[in-house]
Amino acid sequence: MAPTGEQHLLSTEIVNNGIELSGPDAGSLTFSVRVRRRLPDFVQSVKLKYVKLGYHYLINHGIYLAIVPVVVLVFGAEVGRFIKEELWRTLWDSASGYDLVSALAFSCVFIFTLTVYFLSRARSIYLIDFTCFKPDDDLKATKDEFIEMARKSGKFDEASLEFQKKILESSGIGDETYVPKSIMSPEKTATMKEGRAEASVVIFGALDELFAKTRIHPKDVGILVVNCSIFNPTPSLSAMIINHYKMRGNVLSFNLGGMGCSAGIIAVDLARDMLQANTNSVAVVVSTEMVAYNWYPGRDRSMLIPNCFFRMGCSAVMLSNRRRDNSRAKYKLEHLVRTHKGAHDASFRSVYQEEDEQRFKGLKVTKDIVEIGGEAIKTNITTMSPLVLPVSEQILFFTTLIKKYISGNSKSETSTSTLEKSWNNAPSSSGTKPYIPDYKLAFEHFCIHASSKTAVNELQRNLGLSNKNMEASIATLHRFGNTSSSSIWYELAYLEAKGQVKKGDRVWQLTFGSGFKCNSAVWKAVRRIKTPSDHNPWLDCVERYPMAAHSQFSQVNPLT
Template sequence: MAPTGEHHLLSTEILNRGIEPSGPDAGSITFSVRVRRRLPDFVQSVKLKYVKLGYHYLINHGIYLATVPVVFLLFGVEVRRFDTETLWRMLAGYDLVAVLGLLVVLTFTFTFYFFSRSRSIYLLDFACFKPEDDLKVTKDEFIEQARKSGKFDEESLEFQKRILESSGIGDETYVPKSIMSPEKTSTMKEGRAEASMVIFGALDELFHKTQIRPKDVGVLVVNCSIFNPTPSLSAMIINHYKMRGNILSFNLGGMGCSAGIIAVDLARDMLHSNPNNVAVVVSTEMVAYNWYPGRDRSMLIPNCFFRMGCSAVMMSNRRRDYRRAKYELEHIVRTHKGASDSSFRSIHQEEDAQRFKGLKISRDVIEIGGEAIKTNITTLSPLVLPFSEQFFFFSTLIKRYYTGTDKSEGGTTAAGKSPHLLPPAHEDSPLAHSSSSTKPYIPDYKQAFQHFCIHAASKAALNELQRNLGLSDQNMEASRATLHRFGNTSSSSIWYELAYMEAKGQVNRGDRVWQLAFGSGFKCNSAVWKSVRRIKPPAGNNPWLDCIDQYPM
């Protein structure tokens, strides 16, 4: 999800539709939708169809879990009806061939299940790139160097200064030196130079940590949204490390800040299809190549938030790697809202009136992002929540549905308006009294997860997610610290957050980690990891070691 400044969270009440009169999009439908200062209130707008989607996913992937207790229950009831002598007499009366046939069928069934089930996917280790100190820039230095570059007028500089002051970003983030020069930075040369620095830096550290040779890697997935040269970034890595010729390599482009989880999902599918293999996932973004030197305010916002960063993750499906692994992958849930025109254009790469290329952030991105996040979380809930939380949530949701407050399309009230577009009701207003008895029960996600890695898009986005999900400041600590120390590093931010937790020594055996990322498309994706051992604070190779004592601030 692209960062959004406070000034972009203003509300409008009119929904307009029109036709683009001129330009490259002439004749296409344009949208001007209601903009909210907050994310849609999850309490008022839970959609039943996404809850059903979550339970459908659970049934398809774990129906055998429901049959096991039933079989044992029926077997126990039958055994209690007979004593030992009666059972032996019954068995003696059966044909030996029939008994042996039954045993063969049972043996074949359990053998087929054992060999056909998906292999566990382990996360052996990961690395996050930390640039050199000479690339650090404070907020004041950022504005001053932007002024010296001669690319911005005073109004644009003042606008970026206001965004930075409310962004939640600190004074030790990293940017390439080239963006402050008067020369053009979005060149292939600058893009390749930055890519080599961050990608090889992260991979060198990963191979050192895991002691796995590059030639042993069977699957390579690289995601970078904006910079996609030919040959690809994945080919650049293969060439640099002289990887083997039959490696399965993939290069994902244009998929935004949520692409890190998409890349993990692709690596998981490849590992399921290729046993006894190791996969590497690289997530990054090129800051200089995406630098916008124009005056369009909606396209200046990414300049203020995006900073240098890269993560490299080592995954394995080899059973022998269980003992050395840190985490086991439990679930991945992906949500795509691209079928909606407004969602599709909410974060859009285009050129401004001066032909400068950049990312255009629409004014309704907060509401669109909230809808995608809500859909993803609602689908994920049946997979991860304890039974008690699911019972209360589902029962109150059914009550809301049958009382007419919430229909299966989720969300129309008696007034015919979508409830998440309604203003919050005051406690003693008629609206509050009429809906209080039909509010769905919002589960306590702290009972499902011990750690939260929520994409550090902006301070406003983190505040709203904390409010909607009922999370504590401690739950949001890693996300806020990452935004302050490293800025928005796009698809790699969730790994800087996990590195923060490890540096604090917070991850214990059996803990569940929820990674939630969102971005252009509009997409929202979740990954759930379970720690297979206690993660001790690292002695080295962690980007937080020199500053971990400063957090939480």
């Protein structure tokens, strides 16, 4: 019997706990059932409406590319006939000016179409360079040191400490991540003073390196976008940056808050829109999160989980729409697709900031986060596929889709059997499995948000990726932990440190977070990225990877 949708989402494990010692069931064996939640199996369900949405994006962006070839063909045929038969005679013979008028008319149409195309075409967005902040070594903490700091703070009972220890052991996080020393203080850490202090260290550290790398003066920056989900002081973090670097008075600044781990790509999207509206401009995007300000000192286990995963980190990205920057840029933005599931109550509350019974503030993570996140990821990937997949993969995809539709119609006479319902059903109804495209044909490199080992393993399984494809995500989680919205940039820095990015390579950045949101960005390398000599957080440890990280990931991938 084919598995049901619920069986795809959940796996169970029966554990023998021993023998009941007392009570009415004394002498009998006791068992417990562990339910392991998994991402929805992408192979078994794809929503057609999101495939159609992706093609809608493709058609909207390609309408002028479809018109120009037609005009060129018509114009070329007319000019060819015109030259062959009577070009010179018409030019000098005023009595026969009809064909000249026709040629001029076609020329005007051709020039007008080209003008409309170039004026309507979105400006190319170049990524000049980026940096990822690496804290000082005195902020490093092993997993044991982390638990010891939590114990010294006096804020947790032994049950809470033991729970955090178990989470850390299975998290995929290594022993060199960075945490603020203030978390061991018995005093309250979620203060504006602590938040501003941590923000100054990570943000200014990343920006100092960025301006040194790009040799662009802060006063030349026309657009500034800062995203930090939890810590949002007044004046804003963007104002703090402007004040520190004495930026010009007409800089367009934006501060994004409460948007979770996927805010890094949202910030890039906002910067792209602003660059499209402001010619000859440079934009800086800063993505970070404050660990100490987000530290939860209570006992609610669903709110203790973020304590175990989030670590210090910050990224700073320099974008430009200036054509002269093409020669010095590293990447060009190809596509950006955003998905938001906040209209559904369960998705909206899957990661929710609130106070517990003791009035301690923290992030509450629901048990359904894996399934909810999986639905958002599936929607985003399905929408993006028509924009990035080669034609051969799309033909195979739609061939399977049509086969399933025909097979479904032949076995069902109900009037409600639509194409989308047929596609969403398990394959047992028709015997035809959906064809999931090979995304390795669309991208050379993958930077998937390193939120946890479970999420990384499940995405690897669903997308059919190898350990090599997931290497950057696995290594980043192990070395730096979950740095929230900046994690995808640590992953890209890893690929550069390994010298793996060549000219023409496509990089897929996939992020997901509270809301619930999932966002994708596709970058194309405009030149070979040489192994950096400085300003890369991986330079002192990259030779130890991937083995240092893979040793802690229990999943064995047959695709490797």
